[in-house]
Amino acid sequence: MSLDDDHYHYQDRISASREPEDLLLTHDEPGDLVKRLTQAWINERAAPEILKYENDCVNGLVAKCDDQQAVIDELDTGNDASILISILYQTELERIKFVLRSYLRTRISKIERHCQFILKDLSSRRKLSKAETSYAESYLKTTQDHYHSSFLSSLPLTLQVQDDVVFHRKLNMVSEPSLDEGVFCRINEDIGYFQLGEGDPIVMETGQIYIFRYGAIRALLQRGQISLI
Numbered sequence: 219m220s221l222d223d224d225h226y227h228y229q230d231r232i233s234a235s236r237e238p239e240d241l242l243l244t245h246d247e248p249g250d251l252v253k254r255l256t257q258a259w260i261n262e263r264a265a266p267e268i269l270k271y272e273n274d275c276v277n278g279l280v281a282k283c284d285d286q287q288a289v290i291d292e293l294d295t296g297n298d299a300s301i302l303i304s305i306l307y308q309t310e311l312e313r314i315k316f317v318l319r320s321y322l323r324t325r326i327s328k329i330e331r332h333c334q335f336i337l338k339d340l341s342s343r344r345k346l347s348k349a350e351t352s353y354a355e356s357y358l359k360t361t362q363d364h365y366h367s368s369f370l371s372s373l374p375l376t377l378q379v380q381d382d383v384v385f386h387r388k389l390n391m392v393s394e395p396s397l398d399e400g401v402f403c404r405i406n407e408d409i410g411y412f413q414l415g416e417g418d419p420i421v422m423e424t425g426q427i428y429i430f431r432y433g434a435i436r437a438l439l440q441r442g443q444i445s446l447i
Contacts, residue, residue, distance in 0.1 A: 251279045252314055257445055259321040264402070264446035265439070266432055267395040268328045268336060271347045272321075279318060286311055325350065333358045334392045397433030403444045412438075 258272045290307055293300045329336060329346070333354050336342040346354065409422035414434050422428075427447065438444045 248279070248282050251275055251282070252317070255279055255321060256317055259317055259324065261439065261446045262321060262324045262328075266397060266399045266401075268325060268332070268342060268345055270345045270440075271325070271350065273347060276318065276321075279314060283311060283314060283318075326353070328395075329354045330357060332393050332395055333361070335394045338392070397431075397436065399432050400429050401432045401435075402427065402429050402447045403435060403439070404447050405444055407443055409438070409443055 254275045255272060258269070258275065262269055286307060290304050290311070293304045295301060295304070329350060332342075336346070337351075337354055337358060343351065405422045405424055405426045405428070408424050411419040412422050413419045414430065435444060439446065
């Protein structure tokens with residue numbers, strides 16, 4: 219059997235191995251899912267706040283990765299062509315897994331950094347997956363219990379709170395993401411005139427790259443009109 223024959227045989231087995239419910243996860247092809255997740259990962263790394271969890275994209279890719287791994291495991295290791303194809307597809311599979319892990323780790327890092335804020339702020343909390351919400355609640359309880367047993371229990375009750383705000387000094391014990399951070403972004407579609415603060419509006423056209431204050435273009439990112447870079 220030639221290398222090309224092995225390749226097409228492999229693709230047929232991938233298609234045959236998919237369960238009907240897996241196909242319902244998403245109508246996107248694996249390549250489209252990878253592009254979507256890669257951009258979501260870049261957006262997540264660049265944005266100061268936690269973004270909406272890409273549930274369909276993550277679940278779709280995990281299912282397709284499981285399918286591909288199952289077929290790779292069944293390839294004939296005694297055939298040189300099959301071994302080569304196995305190595306190629308395993309390499310690509312590891313690249314996808316790297317993006318998946320990095321995406322999730324980036325989100326976990328933000329959850330740990332702004333845990334109290336995310337759980338208290340309803341709009342931020344809604345952006346978490348069920349697993350992330352459970353992790354955030356567990357993480358917050360663990361850290362608060364640790365602080366209390368380590369030193370807070372020795373302080374007066376009025377000083378044991380961990381979410382105090384001193385308004386007149388603008389001090390807040392709850393760490394919040396800064397929406398004033400600068401971010402680089404690429405325009406995905408013609409937006410036209412866009413008002414930034416009190417200055418003159420600018421014309422945003424597809425493909426242009428800008429650096430803006432995150433809070434000013436937050437809504438555009440949520441609508442998918444721009445991508446962070």
